[in-house]
Amino acid sequence: MRKQRVFAAVIGGGASGMMCAVRAAERYRDRKLVILEKADRVGKKLLVTGNGRCNLSHVGAGAASYHGEGSGELIHLLFRKYHDQAVLSAFRALGLLTHTDSEGRVYPLSNQAASVLDVLRRRLAQLGVEEICSAELQNIQKTAEGYEIAAADRCICAEKVIIATGGKADYAGRESGSRELLRSLGLSMSRLSPSLSPVTVKSELLRSLKGIRASAQVSLIERQRIIKTERGEVQFTENALSGICVFNLSRRGNLGGCELSLNLLPDFSQDQIIAEIDTRLRRDPNAPVSEIFTGMFHKNLGLALIKASGLKPSTPCHHISDKEIKVLCRRLSDWRFDCEENRDFKKSQVTAGGVRLNEIDFHTFESKRHRGLYIIGEALDVDGDCGGYNLQFAFASGLCAGDSL
Ligand SMILES: Cc1cc2nc3c(=O)[nH]c(=O)nc-3n(C[C@H](O)[C@H](O)[C@H](O)COP(=O)(O)OP(=O)(O)OC[C@H]3O[C@@H](n4cnc5c(N)ncnc54)[C@H](O)[C@@H]3O)c2cc1C
Secondary structure, three states: EEEEEEEEEOOOHHHHHHHHHHHOOOOHOOOOOOOOOOOOOOOOOHHHHHHHHOOEEEHHHHHEEOOOOHHHHHHHHHHHHHHHHHHHHHHHHHOOOOOOOOOEEHHHHHOOHHHHHHHHHHHHHHOOEEEOHHHHOOEEEOOOOOOOEEOOOEEEEEEEEEEOOOOOOOOOOOOHHHHHHHHHHOOOOOOOOEOOOOOEEEOOOHHHOOEEEEEEEEEEEEOOOEEEEEEEEEEEOOEEEEEEHHOOOOOOOOOOEEEEEEOOOOOOOHHHHHHHHHHHHHHHOOOEEHHHHOOOOOHHHHOOOOHHHOOOOOEEEEHHHHHHHHHHHHHHHHEEEEEEOOHHHHHOEEEEOOOOOOHOOOOOOOOOOOEEEEOOHHHOOOOOOOOHHHHHHHHHHHHHHHHHO
16 A cells, blocks of 8 residues: 655545645645545536536625534634635635626636636646545544545545545535544534425425426425525425525425425515405406416416315306405415425535534634544535535635644
């Protein structure tokens, strides 16, 4: 087995690991740094982020958009120095131009995730950071000088080690085993659950809605109590509700027993909805009730609403009773779907849970248990909302650790 001595080894060539390596290599120009990556290339996941556009940050990102025990305090402290503008200026220095959309989401000006990866990789090459790919870290041991790492065909002795192995699902949506590695270091971990994923729901009606999108206000309800509400575009799939607003409600692993409620007319009061439906029913009393949503919703969505209200689509409008109108109007503002347990990491963008934050020094990301060992990015018990928050944290934590080695 080949033995190699280095100053620092970054485990995981993803967003946080690459940024950390760039920053550390800029500070320690005469010292050897390596990145160990289990995939055949670094940064593969970056290429699929933001639907290939890479939403790399969010203007004004703050603690309110992050979750995980203790994350509020960590983000508050971290973003004092490594805020969105600091991340963007680090990228600007690498040559990346960006643009920000009306929601505050930041993308590369090229609208290509590859641009983000290219500038990081170019700088890593300039700085002489060695990328060792197809090298999954299997074992790590503490020694008098630092750490001894076994990966692929070599044994690396590093003074400093940065764990940047990400969440449970890897770049290709496959479940990764880095949790065992973290546990082997004696690091305490919180329970992992998928976040930012579609929510599987039980409904016969979904099949006819596949591919349809609708603006809505969506609430997550547990035992008749609203847990969280989001507004945006809901996408219907064969067996799930999807879209950014649903993603942001998907964080809990134990969604079984919860409901999602769709309000398809969030800007209408219940009285306004009743008045609107009443007018539509009266407009053509002999027409089938299935036609009242013409000009309002996608045809299949209207049909599904009628069926969900227990009505037959062919019933003439004038046959609909006051009681049935009330049920239909209620459905428009509160259409309930029973959620299934959310355990599918492969469909999730982020892992909620990870190394507990009381394991690290908030100023440096260094492990309190193992000096010289740093943990950054999604491997930690920090997950953000959809909209560039997760990459913002990955890059910010990478910069902070890189400055602290
Ligand atoms: C489809 C999709 C779209 C997304 N879009 C966005 C978006 O637009 N904006 C946003 O903010 N966030 C987005 N995210 C989330 C974001 O990509 C992650 O939060 C972020 O990449 C986390 O960075 P990281 O460096 O911690 O981990 P990762 O980027 O996941 O990198 C971890 C790396 O470590 C490697 N690795 C793991 N275990 C080992 C091991 N034992 N040995 C060696 N290497 C190992 C992995 O192969 C991987 O390359 C998206 C996620 C997905 C899946």
